[in-house]
Amino acid sequence: MAHLLLLSSPLSISLCFFAWLQGFVVVHGNTNLTHSSFTPINRNLYHSSGDLMEEIKALVFRHPDRLTFDTIKSRNKGYSAEIAVVTYCRRRQETDDRPKFRILLSFGQHGRELITSELALRILSILSKEQFLPNLDPASLDHTLDKLLIKMVPMENINGRRIVEAGDLCERRNGRGVDLNRNWSVDWGKKEKDYDPYEENPGTAPFSEPETQIMRKVAMSFDPHIWVNIHSGMEALFMPYDHKNTTPDGVSSHQMKSLLEELNHLHCQRRCMIGSGGGSVGYLAHGTATDYMFDIVRVPMAFTFEIYGDGAASSRDCFKMFNPTDFGTFNRVLNEWSAAFFTIFKLGPNQLGENYSKTSVPTLDKWVSIDEYLDGYLVERSSRYGKKMEVLELGMQEIRTYFRLFLLSSVLLLFMFCSRISKGKCARPIVSAIAL
Numbered sequence: 001m002a003h004l005l006l007l008s009s010p011l012s013i014s015l016c017f018f019a020w021l022q023g024f025v026v027v028h029g030n031t032n033l034t035h036s037s038f039t040p041i042n043r044n045l046y047h048s049s050g051d052l053m054e055e056i057k058a059l060v061f062r063h064p065d066r067l068t069f070d071t072i073k074s075r076n077k078g079y080s081a082e083i084a085v086v087t088y089c090r091r092r093q094e095t096d097d098r099p100k101f102r103i104l105l106s107f108g109q110h111g112r113e114l115i116t117s118e119l120a121l122r123i124l125s126i127l128s129k130e131q132f133l134p135n136l137d138p139a140s141l142d143h144t145l146d147k148l149l150i151k152m153v154p155m156e157n158i159n160g161r162r163i164v165e166a167g168d169l170c171e172r173r174n175g176r177g178v179d180l181n182r183n184w185s186v187d188w189g190k191k192e193k194d195y196d197p198y199e200e201n202p203g204t205a206p207f208s209e210p211e212t213q214i215m216r217k218v219a220m221s222f223d224p225h226i227w228v229n230i231h232s233g234m235e236a237l238f239m240p241y242d243h244k245n246t247t248p249d250g251v252s253s254h255q256m257k258s259l260l261e262e263l264n265h266l267h268c269q270r271r272c273m274i275g276s277g278g279g280s281v282g283y284l285a286h287g288t289a290t291d292y293m294f295d296i297v298r299v300p301m302a303f304t305f306e307i308y309g310d311g312a313a314s315s316r317d318c319f320k321m322f323n324p325t326d327f328g329t330f331n332r333v334l335n336e337w338s339a340a341f342f343t344i345f346k347l348g349p350n351q352l353g354e355n356y357s358k359t360s361v362p363t364l365d366k367w368v369s370i371d372e373y374l375d376g377y378l379v380e381r382s383s384r385y386g387k388k389m390e391v392l393e394l395g396m397q398e399i400r401t402y403f404r405l406f407l408l409s410s411v412l413l414l415f416m417f418c419s420r421i422s423k424g425k426c427a428r429p430i431v432s433a434i435a436l
């Protein structure tokens with residue numbers, strides 16, 4: 001009774017109002033807290049995608065003697081993509097590029113892994129001698145780089161990256177929701193029990209995505225000795241396979257493993273996980289770029305590197321989970337991993353032995369299928385800073401394909417012609433011989 005009286009009094013109404021107000025402040029305050037617990041992109045450390053590409057273009061423009069820049073475009077069902085490829089070749093005017101040791105590196109295949117594209121810029125700055133690595137003798141570096149032809153894709157998934165920059169910090173897929181590291185043809189489309197379409201959508205078919213089509217063409221025409229797909233989310237050095245829990249048999253498997261062990265020792269303080277992607281990461285991945293590079297393009301050393309991960313970050317705090325957020329860690333990661341790539345540049349050719357030239361590989365398994373050849377017409381190439389060698393190479397490739405088609409049809413025609421003659425001329429004497 002006393003309680004009822006109290007509740008109905010003006011004092012109790014005021015108390016209730018204050019209690020409600022307090023509740024409102026707490027709820028509102030919690031919302032703010034939750035919102036601010038997602039780390040935003042640190043714009044003091046990271047370039048925007050536009051600024052990063054402009055910086056790379058300017059770098060290439062300042063070093064035309066060793067760097068070239070190409071943009072390759074492709075389009076499929078109303079969705080278009082373009083990929084920039086930077087080629088490094090010291091003294092490129094003086095020598096033919098065929099005998100060189102070819103390395104293909106791709107960064108930023110997943111939109112949210114911003115740190116990887118920053119690493120691409122750092123490596124290019126060191127290659128053009130605008131930045132330097134400690135403990136690296138310039139003369140021995142020049143000697144190493146003379147042997148190499150390096151192609152780098154600084155930002156494979158620029159459409160996905162733009163979605164991340166617009167605020168969806170957890171997006172890893174391309175501009176229309178396909179995971180570019182599940183869209184390749186080796187074991188494509190197989191789904192594990194924990195399959196999450198938000199993370200791993202493989203697309204409607206292998207190579208349904210323009211980005212993957214472009215990358216396949218770059219890899220097929222360049223025919224690299226080393227491929228590295230650079231990611232973040234953990235610290236690891238992976239080799240094939242991603243789609244099964246084993247590493248390949250044979251010599252190149254040992255060569256890959258020993259190079260990874262050396263890198264782990266020199267640059268990762270043995271922290272990095274090593275082994276097959278499928279066997280080490282805790283899940284199998286189907287339709288990945290590295291499995292395709294190893295199995296189909298026959299790249300003797302095909303890797304996936306994971307250069308940084310914050311395992312303690314909340315799984316919804318994606319920027320923090322995949323990218324360093326403070327200046328010290330940001331620089332440490334870039335220094336350690338750029339040094340790791342220069343170790344690959346040095347050790348890679350030795351590891352494969354002096355007879356690394358893949359030109360001796362029979363050309364039969366390098367024949368471009370009709371499908372791929374026609375597909376080539378969908379790709380638009382534009383050259384920005386002097387690119388005569390490659391245009392010539394592409395032209396020669398087309399001429400070679402025409403020549404093969406011509407040879408094949410000539411052989412068929414000759415065969416048909418001969419079989420008609422033999423029916424017409426040779427048949428009669430045989431019949432008469434039997435009659436005799």
Ligand SMILES: [Zn+2]
Pocket residue numbers: 109110113231232233
């Ligand atoms: Zn990734």
